[in-house]
Amino acid sequence: MHIGAAMFFTDYSMTPAELAVALEERGFDSLWAPEHSHIPLVRTASYPGGGDLPKQYYDVMDPFVTLTAAACATRRLKLGTGICLVVQRDPIQTAKLVASIDQISGGRFLFGVGNGWNEDEIANHGTAFATRHKLARERIEAMQAIWTRTEPEYHGEFVDFGPMRSWPKPVQVPHPPVIVGGAYPWGAKRAIRYGNGWMPHRVRKHYADVGPLVPEFRKLVTESGRRVEDLPITIWGVKEDRDALLGDRDLGVERVILSLESARRDVILPQLDRWAALIQAVA
Numbered sequence: 505m506h507i508g509a510a511m512f513f514t515d516y517s518m519t520p521a522e523l524a525v526a527l528e529e530r531g532f533d534s535l536w537a538p539e540h541s542h543i544p545l546v547r548t549a550s551y552p553g554g555g556d557l558p559k560q561y562y563d564v565m566d567p568f569v570t571l572t573a574a575a576c577a578t579r580r581l582k583l584g585t586g587i588c589l590v591v592q593r594d595p596i597q598t599a600k601l602v603a604s605i606d607q608i609s610g611g612r613f614l615f616g617v618g619n620g621w622n623e624d625e626i627a628n629h630g631t632a633f634a635t636r637h638k639l640a641r642e643r644i645e646a647m648q649a650i651w652t653r654t655e656p657e658y659h660g661e662f663v664d665f666g667p668m669r670s671w672p673k674p675v676q677v678p679h680p681p682v683i684v685g686g687a688y689p690w691g692a693k694r695a696i697r698y699g700n701g702w703m704p705h706r707v708r709k710h711y712a713d714v715g716p717l718v719p720e721f722r723k724l725v726t727e728s729g730r731r732v733e734d735l736p737i738t739i740w741g742v743k744e745d746r747d748a749l750l751g752d753r754d755l756g757v758e759r760v761i762l763s764l765e766s767a768r769r770d771v772i773l774p775q776l777d778r779w780a781a782l783i784q785a786v787a
Contacts, residue, residue: 505753506533507742507783509762509776510586512560513537513570517766524574526773528581530780531787534614535574536586536761537567544624552621552709560766568601575609584614586740586761587685587703591619591636592629595643595663596670599650603674611675616703616738617644618685619694637694638662644682644698651679683738688717689724695735696728701758706741714739718755744778749786 509532513520524535543562551557571583583605590598606613619640620626623633631639642660649656651674655667674680684699685691687708695702702721704714711717722732736758742749752760762779764772 505749505757505786506759507749507762507779507786508532508534508536508582508584508738508759509764509779510536510538510740511764512564512766514560514563514565514766516563516768517560518769518772520570520574521577522769523764523772524578524581524583526769526776528578530776531783532581532776532779533759534582534584534761535571536584536614536616537570537574538564538586539567539589540564540622540625541589541592542625542628543622544628547622547624549621549623549625563766568605571613572605572608575605575612580612582612582614583609584683585616587616587618589620589626590617590640590643591626591631593643595646596650596665596668598643599647600670600672602647602680603651603670603672606674606676606680607672609675611680613674613676613680614683615680616683616685617699618703635662637690641694641698648679648682648698685740687711688714688721692717692721692724696725696730700734701736701738703738703740706739715751715755718757744782746782746785749782753786 509527527535540561567585575583602615619636626633639662642663646658646663649658650670657667658665681700683701683703684695685703686694687704692702706714725732725735738759739757740761742760742762
């Protein structure tokens with residue numbers, strides 16, 4: 505089982521290059537960067553974590569910029585969006601961003617995607633909250649066409665374009681894995697429909713731990729006609745707990761993600777040093 509780490513990169517955190525090098529040196533598998541374009545000051549949407557929205561949500565840098573910096577500083581570390589808000593991005597331009605970072609990183613990009621909870625932020629991009637899931641599917645399908653075809657076209661309800669040419673193509677074939685974030689069962693079903701992996705949070709309001717739902721997810725995969733091995737699981741919200749990590753490993757979880765605070769190296773590096781020993785224990 506692999507262990508990755510995520511950080512909201514800000515102007516007061518470690519830099520992406522600093523953190524990426526530190527992770528690679530300590531045996532981490534991947535670095536993940538979240539996305540929020542902005543936070544409206546008048547909000548009706550509640551923060552899923554409860555309480556006030558943390559400051560780093562307002563301050564976070566663009567994930568494609570930060571992950572490119574991380575890619576240039578490392579050789580083996582995988583680089584993931586955790587998550588990219590595709591309902592807030594143009595699919596043609598985003599397809600080029602994904603292909604470009606996959607080229608620059610030598611095929612190390614992981615395209616973590618999600619459909620978002622912040623209705624107010626989403627609305628500012630001209631997206632209707634009620635139909636965002638269908639919009640996301642069409643945009644991802646359109647990007648998959650752009651990555652894999654010489655003259656792609658796509659015709660859907662929300663995304664519609666005729667034959668085009670767009671390069672570069674990704675290094676990874678057929679394209680970087682589309683790892684779909686979201687809770688069980690609806691996020692899991694979206695992953696099965698158009699993804700290459702499922703990425704739930706450990707805890708959600710309707711379950712205390714996603715672990716017991718892993719067999720249910722695999723049952724859905726099999727019933728859909730897809731192969732379980734083609735939809736690996738990445739779980740967010742891992743704790744510094746050896747027994748819990750071994751439990752995830754024994755469940756066959758592909759990867760777990762540690763969320764780091766937006767802090768400088770003097771705060772973060774001692775945490776990573778402790779995790780380095782846990783990585784060895786669950787490898």
